[in-house]
Amino acid sequence: MKYQILATTFVASALVGCGGGGDDTVSGETALSAASSETAAALPAPADGISASRFNHRSIANGSFETGDTTGWKANIDQGYSGIFIPHERPAGTVSVVDSFNFGGTKLAYDGRYFLKACTGNEWFDGQGTYNITASQTVLLHKGDTVTGASSYYNGDFAAQDTVWVKIFDKSGNLKATPWIDFSGNGAPGDNNSVPYNHTSDWTTWDWTAPKTGIYTVKLGATTFGDNRFATCGFHDAITVVLNGKGKPAAAAARWPNGIPAHVPVFVH
Numbered sequence: 001m002k003y004q005i006l007a008t009t010f011v012a013s014a015l016v017g018c019g020g021g022g023d024d025t026v027s028g029e030t031a032l033s034a035a036s037s038e039t040a041a042a043l044p045a046p047a048d049g050i051s052a053s054r055f056n057h058r059s060i061a062n063g064s065f066e067t068g069d070t071t072g073w074k075a076n077i078d079q080g081y082s083g084i085f086i087p088h089e090r091p092a093g094t095v096s097v098v099d100s101f102n103f104g105g106t107k108l109a110y111d112g113r114y115f116l117k118a119c120t121g122n123e124w125f126d127g128q129g130t131y132n133i134t135a136s137q138t139v140l141l142h143k144g145d146t147v148t149g150a151s152s153y154y155n156g157d158f159a160a161q162d163t164v165w166v167k168i169f170d171k172s173g174n175l176k177a178t179p180w181i182d183f184s185g186n187g188a189p190g191d192n193n194s195v196p197y198n199h200t201s202d203w204t205t206w207d208w209t210a211p212k213t214g215i216y217t218v219k220l221g222a223t224t225f226g227d228n229r230f231a232t233c234g235f236h237d238a239i240t241v242v243l244n245g246k247g248k249p250a251a252a253a254a255r256w257p258n259g260i261p262a263h264v265p266v267f268v269h
């Protein structure tokens with residue numbers, strides 16, 4: 001009951017105070033003491049709609065998506081404008097939980113039955129805008145806690161216009177890390193895609209360790225720009241927190257040993 005009242009409070013405050021992009025941030029220094037249950041009443045209002053009680057637990061809710069839906073995660077999908085399709089204002093992509101993805105072959109979950117799929121669109125947008133499609137969850141991490149997961153992708157666009165990624169933001173919305181990222185493209189010089197067009201990569205594990213105690217947001221997303229034709233998808237599963245001192249998973253092979261490419265080259269459809 002206590003948390004039900006809290007939830008009502010922060011939903012109301014989110015409606016009043018949450019502008020565009022506000023899901024990146026959770027305000028309030030009191031969050032740093034949230035590991036203690038008696039401080040629950042002082043917890044900040046998470047903007048993603050999950051229970052405030054979760055901020056005591058240093059864990060990801062529904063990180064393997066075995067509820068079969070996006071419970072615990074907040075989807076945010078930018079809108080674009082198409083002069084061709086009706087309605088003209090259209091979501092730039094999709095966020096869904098699935099048990100398979102068919103591309104000629106069949107992609108199945110890394111863990112359990114279900115996984116998250118975040119895709120760009122198969123639209124025909126006007127202009128050269130950039131659009132994000134994300135599922136995010138805010139979590140308390142103590143220094144040394146590690147967020148782990150497994151991701152893969154479907155390279156659905158022969159043009160290098162799409163990226164799919166995992167990013168970690170601090171409570172002020174600053175990007176702290178990009179543990180996993182991949183790109184669309186057709187293998188032309190300058191493309192950074194890891195598998196051929198119309199193929200999927202293997203599941204790849206990733207991890208990121210919090211450098212200090214705080215509230216962080218884990219975002220699983222896709223970014224596209226331009227006409228947003230041909231959908232590329234990121235797949236995500238088994239998102240978990242390994243508490244400091246509890247052992248870490250074996251280090252994943254570095255996807256970009258020399259650093260993430262600074263930008264995606266532009267090949268227009």
Ligand SMILES: [Ca+2]
Binds near residue numbers: 110
């Ligand atoms: Ca799963």
